[in-house]
Amino acid sequence: MSQYKAPLRDLEFVRNELLGMDSFYASNAQWNEVSNDLSSAILEECAKFCENVLTPLNSVGDEQGCTLKDGKVTTPDGFKEAYQQFVEGGWPSLEAPEEFGGQGLPKSLALAATEMVGTANWSWGMYPGLSRGACHTITEHGTDEQKATYLHKLTDGSWTGTMCLTEPHCGSDLGLLRTKAEPNDDGSYNISGTKIFISSGDHDMAENIVHIVLARLPDAPKGTKGISLFIVPKFNVNADGSVGERNTLECGSLEHKMGIHGNATCVMNFDDAKGYLIGPENRGLNCMFTFMNTARIGTAIQGLAHAELSYQNSLAYAEERLQMRALSGAKAPEKAADPIIVHPDVRRMLLTQKAFSEGGRMLIYYIALFSDISAQAKDDEEKERFENLLAMLTPIAKAFMTETGFEAANLGMQIFGGHGYIAEWGMEQNVRDSRISMLYEGTTGIQSLDLLGRKVIMSGGKLLQDLITPISEFCDNTSDDDMAEFINPLKTLLAEWQTLTEQIGASAMSNPDEVNAACVDYLMYSGYVIYAFLFARSAKVSKVKLAEGTTEQAFYEAKVYLARFYFQRLLPRTASLALTMTSGVENLLDDAVNPF
Numbered sequence: 123m124s125q126y127k128a129p130l131r132d133l134e135f136v137r138n139e140l141l142g143m144d145s146f147y148a149s150n151a152q153w154n155e156v157s158n159d160l161s162s163a164i165l166e167e168c169a170k171f172c173e174n175v176l177t178p179l180n181s182v183g184d185e186q187g188c189t190l191k192d193g194k195v196t197t198p199d200g201f202k203e204a205y206q207q208f209v210e211g212g213w214p215s216l217e218a219p220e221e222f223g224g225q226g227l228p229k230s231l232a233l234a235a236t237e238m239v240g241t242a243n244w245s246w247g248m249y250p251g252l253s254r255g256a257c258h259t260i261t262e263h264g265t266d267e268q269k270a271t272y273l274h275k276l277t278d279g280s281w282t283g284t285m286c287l288t289e290p291h292c293g294s295d296l297g298l299l300r301t302k303a304e305p306n307d308d309g310s311y312n313i314s315g316t317k318i319f320i321s322s323g324d325h326d327m328a329e330n331i332v333h334i335v336l337a338r339l340p341d342a343p344k345g346t347k348g349i350s351l352f353i354v355p356k357f358n359v360n361a362d363g364s365v366g367e368r369n370t371l372e373c374g375s376l377e378h379k380m381g382i383h384g385n386a387t388c389v390m391n392f393d394d395a396k397g398y399l400i401g402p403e404n405r406g407l408n409c410m411f412t413f414m415n416t417a418r419i420g421t422a423i424q425g426l427a428h429a430e431l432s433y434q435n436s437l438a439y440a441e442e443r444l445q446m447r448a449l450s451g452a453k454a455p456e457k458a459a460d461p462i463i464v465h466p467d468v469r470r471m472l473l474t475q476k477a478f479s480e481g482g483r484m485l486i487y488y489i490a491l492f493s494d495i496s497a498q499a500k501d502d503e504e505k506e507r508f509e510n511l512l513a514m515l516t517p518i519a520k521a522f523m524t525e526t527g528f529e530a531a532n533l534g535m536q537i538f539g540g541h542g543y544i545a546e547w548g549m550e551q552n553v554r555d556s557r558i559s560m561l562y563e564g565t566t567g568i569q570s571l572d573l574l575g576r577k578v579i580m581s582g583g584k585l586l587q588d589l590i591t592p593i594s595e596f597c598d599n600t601s602d603d604d605m606a607e608f609i610n611p612l613k614t615l616l617a618e619w620q621t622l623t624e625q626i627g628a629s630a631m632s633n634p635d636e637v638n639a640a641c642v643d644y645l646m647y648s649g650y651v652i653y654a655f656l657f658a659r660s661a662k663v664s665k666v667k668l669a670e671g672t673t674e675q676a677f678y679e680a681k682v683y684l685a686r687f688y689f690q691r692l693l694p695r696t697a698s699l700a701l702t703m704t705s706g707v708e709n710l711l712d713d714a715v716n717p718f
Contacts (some may be wrong), residue, residue: 123181124435124548128238131677132480134162136487139663140656143491150498153228157384161231162486164216165304168235172242175204180243183384184551188325190376196322197388201246205327208688209279213239214250218257222273229497230490237486238422241427244555249282249322255284255416256332260353261399261410270281271359274334285413286335286390294568296336297345303337303352303397311356312394313337316374318590320474320560323388324356324373331356332366334413335397337407351406352397371395371453381554396472399493405555408676410549415516417563419489422519425527426482426555433475433548439538440468451638462537470691473535477657477688482541484656485523489515507588514577514589515652521569524559529554556698566671570641573648579627586623590616593655598612600662608658608689615696622647642688643703650696661685 138144138158148154149159179200184199208214217232218224237567238245257276260268275281293300301315313335317323322330329356333354341349358366370393377387401409428642440463453464462468492515501506531553535542542549578586591696597613626644664681672678 123178123439123546124431124552125578126173126242126431128165128175128241129430129483130162130165130169131196132289132483133165133234133237133420133570134478135233135660135663135677135681137161137230137481139667140660141491142486143228143487145525146494147228148490151336152498154396156227156231162225163339164231165234165238167211168213168238169212172238175207175535176239176242179204179246179384179549181234181386181405181548183243183245184381184555185383186216188323188376188386189591190373193372193377193389194466195326195373196385197327197386198466201249201325201384202327204246205229205249205279208250209283214253214279214673215277217254218273218277219261222269223277228494230487233419233423233486233490235481237423238623239428240476241430244382244424244427245382246561248382248385249325249327250279251420252285252322252417253279253281255413255420256334258416259334259351259409259413260400261534263351264353265400268398268400271320271363272355273331275363281332281355282322282325283332283334284320284322285410285417286320286333287410288319288394288706289316290318294564296349299336299349301335301337301392302585303339303350303399304394305339309398311337311339311397312354312425313352313371313392313397314394314709315392317390319377320388320390320564323386323390325386325449329357331357333371334400334409334410335392337397337502338405345451346353346407349406350403351409353400354392354395354397358396369395380557381551382558383610386400387705389635414563418516418520419568421559422489422516422523422702423486424484424526424556424559425523426479426486428527428552428559429475429479429482429530432531432549432552433451433479435535435547435552437463437472439541439547440472445539453669468537468548468576471537473528473684473687474692475533476497477653477684477692478530479662479687480684481653481656482519482523482527484660485515485519485652488656489519510585510588514573514585517564517569517573517577518645518649518652519567520563520650521560521573521645525566525646526555528553528556528651559574566645567642570645574626574641574644575637578623579630583623583627586620590619593651596655596659600658602662604665605658605662608654608685609662611693612651612658615654615693618696618700619648619651633707635711637709640703643699647699647703648697650693650699654693657685657688 130279145157147681149158189196217229220226253276260272283329287300303311303313305311334353335352336349338348339350358369360366372391374389374391441461444459445462448460448464453460492511496508498504508715534549538549541547597609600609626640662680664678667678
């Protein structure tokens with residue numbers, strides 16, 4: 123069984139020393155009472171819940187899975203009780219507006235709780251995680267009546283939420299969806315259709331489930347321009363807000379999956395189920411992007427979670443497991459063999475895991491800070507600037523962090539050797555659980571096409587420049603000689619990033635398929651550069667602390683060491699990506715040759 127210890131010290135470093143979140147809260151009228159002491163107390167309590175309650179249930183959920191009997195889904199042993207503790211602790215309400223019973227705390231603080239919950243037990247964490255997306259969607263697009271009806275219960279955790287997009291025949295191509303919405307005289311709609319891959323679609327943990335469903339109105343335009351969005355509760359809601367009769371929807375079956383067995387992934391059948399339009403007619407996909415963007419950041423955290431879990435368990439194993447002697451001579455001569463952590467190749471894998479975990483943590487809170495700043499922007503110009511940064515960073519985080527999270531999870535199995543393939547250690551579960559992260563909420567290819575096609579090329583490179591500008595400013599303001607090993611290669615990559623973008627954009631003018639051919643390599647390149655920027659910042663902060671004198675010398679030395687490892691061992695991957703992304707579409711698509 124895998125173990126988990128919340129990385130509270132690293133969270134403190136990233137949130138406050140690297141990104142200055144404590145200073146941001148103190149300068150903000152809405153959050154100036156969110157002191158560092160308060161934040162630390164919240165996260166320490168969350169850590170206890172995650173370590174003591176959720177972590178032991180991770181393997182239970184994997185072994186038992188969910189069951190469907192007589193139309194009802196039952197979650198694994200302990201899941202329901204853990205959720206009640208979660209609700210009683212007030213955890214679902216951290217970032218929710220106070221007017222709906224929430225605590226009104228910054229999203230960046232709530233996200234730290236999300237990270238810990240997800241790393242301790244990703245399957246369990248998906249149940250309350252999807253509720254946040256439902257809350258954000260209703261808050262952003264719902265009527266006052268809809269907010270009053272649903273947000274209080276979603277906020278206190280009595281009800282949970284889902285997102286219902288995909289159908290058997292259309293996958294991510296939502297323009298093909300067939301679910302129908304027929305209007306009723308009372309202003310409601312009858313929703314009919316089948317949705318698949320619905321995470322947390324049915325369960326026994328909350329008294330109601332609020333489904334956010336895409337469907338078509340009669341005579342709606344074809345394609346994505348004819349999609350509307352609806353709130354469809356599992357149980358209808360009475361006028362006084364209480365739970366009423368069961369709506370005409372059900373879980374038709376549970377998907378048999380590679381991983382995340384503890385979460386109920388459902389086929390949901392809607393049979394004239396009563397629903398309510400949210401947002402304008404035929405603008406449902408636009409409204410659903412509020413939910414999808416929340417889910418994309420949530421899935422990025424999944425990549426971080428699997429990297430962190432793999433690293434923690436691999437490190438503990440490598441320190442204890444005895445195997446062979448170091449080539450340079452025995453490091454533990456009193457023992458039968460040396461612990462495997464002394465072998466350079468094992469250290470390579472451990473440091474790669476650690477780099478992907480800590481790099482992902484820096485990126486996710488960098489994004490979270492921008493989200494809070496955008497929400498509190500003093501004018502439209504500032505709001506647009508930070509929303510543009512979020513638009514660029516969201517697909518990078520979702521795709522890059524899940525790809526590297528899966529790599530880290532696999533390295534965990536490798537470090538454990540044959541034991542990693544055995545269920546009792548939890549490493550093979552971590553690999554299985556992590557594999558879905560590259561698929562749902564848009565595959566790596568879809569995120570990459572969004573980044574390169576929609577964000578970069580369609581903006582004429584403006585959004586890319588907006589992203590690069592603060593990195594360039596950091597480089598220009600860091601002239602210390604002992605930072606040259608980080609700043610010089612970063613400057614070179616920033617220039618190359620823009621050159622590569624121009625080259626792909628020029629090729630796409632004659633053949634649009636060039637964008638699709640280059641996009642995944644382009645996104646991965648972008649991710650490595652963004653991590654390089656964050657590791658350089660981490661090294662700079664750590665060097666300052668070391669120069670000033672600190673009682674945590676080992677901690678800050680490790681930060682500099684990891685940044686150096688990243689720049690020397692992982693960042694060079696950009697060189698091959700630069701070659702492959704510009705190699706042209708002809709080696710993939712040539713009308714004169716059928717390579718298959």
